[in-house]
Amino acid sequence: MTTQHLSKPIQAFTKTLLFCHIPKNVEEVLVDPKWAQAIQEEIEALQKNNTWRLIPLPKGKKTEGCKWVFSVKYKADGFIDRHKAMLVAKGFTQTYDIDFTKAFSSVAKLNTIRVLLSLTVNMDWPLLQLDVKNAFLHGDLEEEVYMDIPLGYMPSSRNKMVCKLERAYMD
Secondary structure: OOOOOOOHHHHHHHHHHHHOOOOOOHHHHOOOHHHHHHHHHHHHHHHHOOOEEEEEOOOOOOEEOEEEEEEEEEOOOOOEEEEEEEEEEOHHHOOEOOOEOOOOOOOOOHHHHHHHHHHHHHOOOOOOOOOOOOOOOOEEOOOOOEEOOOOOOOOOOOOOEEEEEOEEOOO
């Protein structure tokens, strides 16, 4: 496959994609400083937003697992902007009306975005793009949710401790 017919920025972006490795597990990440920094930034953001507190697991309660998801953010010119790590709770093991009573995820429909873009063009409004480094839902949880301590998070008293989620979060 050739990229010669593409513009120089697109060629650079394509080359970056070909040689950019996105790790599949934490063990692979912790040996690479740029990915380890991405995990550290995510953990600091979660702590700053009081997403959880460490407690011993109460009797009769179970924990939800969690996993790290990794991605690369690019600049407009196609070069790497930063490495991003996102911690995701494995909520699929919960049971409706036992572990939770309602679920909500804000997702914009494509038609809504098209209408907004059309209004922007027709009304001659300025259009800006931004990348939010850490976006959080600031909803307090009504249910008690306990999550395993994520790999890469090294609290001083890790033994038999779990993360009690205090706030609903989404990254």
